[in-house]
Amino acid sequence: MLLSFKTVYATVMVYSSTFSQSLYESENFVDNDFFRNSKRIMMQSLLEKEEALLKETKYQLLKYRAKEYNLLKSYSSLMKMINKGKLPNDLTIDEICASQPNLIIKSQIECHRYYNCSSANSSQNNWQWNQELPFWLSKYKYECRYPYLFSEETLRCENYTIVKCGSRYEAKWECEYKQYQYECRSPSCIPCDLSFHSCYNLPNGIWPFPERPNYITYIKCENYRKIDAGACSIDSLWGVQTFPFMGQCVQLFAIPKSYNPNGELPSCTEKDDGNYQFPVRYCNGYYVCKNGFASAVKCPNNTVFDSVKKICKADGHCVH
Known part of the structure; x- marks a missing residue:
């Protein structure tokens, strides 16, 4: 009887182990199949994204090549005109723009002006100015905002510090920009040269207004351009007013009286x-x-x- 019980117990344990192993292998197979499907879906998604990226890159490349081709074609036609003596200027630009509607080109003589044959060129709006008569002979003529200049490299108005003007005239004063002259049209308007002071022949630094040489107000010059204006403050150490002197605000006891009547040196x-x-x-x-x-x-x-x-x-x- 005892032997029979042991035999039955052993048989049950073997069966149980065999069933458990079979169940584990079955579940493991299901898990592996699930992960294989997940990986396949993930790879397919990545491939689709890469394919879309390649299509977009190809489209942009073709678009760039077409733009480059049109640009080269445009400038080739322009060079033919130039070789025939038809240089881009206020008198010839209308005819040139009629055949080259996408042309953007520098003024041959002024670094702060250029010609833009495309009226759809909105990327320049922040730093350009264009006005019909009475100033411009052509509607295609544009002017950069002060103190910006037109760059041959980017075909945009850029900060004057990064533009190479070459032989073109480099304007350094607001009153050399037509936009400031145009804004003064009423009889009561203050003339440009009184509203905007020139830094020509002045070193970098702070200098008094020409018409108020003994006042605390100043203009700040950099590379012969006015970049700021303001008023000198009280010197915290000496406790007295400062005035423009030799490129900076200086307390009055350090300013020769011969230079400024307000000085006390x-x-x-x-x-x-x-x-x-x-x-x-x-x-x-x-x-x-x-x-x-x-x-x-x-x-x-x-x-x-x-x-x-x-x-x-x-x-x-x-x-x-």
């Missing part, structure tokens, strides 16, 4: 080298004469210029 002509009190009795600083030249010196904190000992002292006696 005396002349050292016929004075011995040494320290001197400012004539206005400013006690928080003094000026130094050396070899006939004057310079301002600020006393350290909590000190004043001693009128007798000629140095800055904590308990200095300054004659007011």
Whole structure:
């Protein structure tokens, strides 16, 4: 009886193990089939995306080649006109644009102007200006916004710092741009040369307005162009007003009175080298004469210029 039970138990265990193994293999087969299908779907999706990308790339390449071909054809025709003596200018550009409707070309003499035969060229709108009569002889003539210039390389108006003008005239003042002259059309309008100050012949830096040389207001020049305007502030160290002087805002005790009546730096002509009190009795600083030249010196904190000992002292006696 015992032997029979063991035999039955062993048979059950073998069957159970065999069934479990069969079930595991069946489930594993299903899982593998699922992952194979997922990978196949994923690969198909990737291939479709790559195919779409290739089609788009091919389309853009053909489009670029067509544009390049048309451009070359356009400039080939233009060169034929030029060889016949028909240079692009205000008088010939209308005829040239009639046969070359996509042409964009520089002005031969002015770096801030160009010709645009296509009225659909909206990419330039931020930095271009075009006006019909009375200024332009042709509707195809355009002008960059100040201080932009026309680039031969990009065929766009670009910042003047990256444009090579070559032999073309390089305008550096607003009043050389027609747009600023056009905006002044009423009898009460202030003339351009009074509204926009020129930086021609001025080094980089801050300079007073020509008509107000002794005021705190200034124009800021860079590469002979006006790039900013403003007013000098109070000097935090000296506690006094600053004025435009030698390219920057300078506190009034460092500005020679001979340069600006608002300045308080005396002349050292016929004075011995040494320290001197400012004539206005400013006690928080003094000026130094050396070899006939004057310079301002600020006393350290909590000190004043001693009128007798000629140095800055904590308990200095300054004659007011």
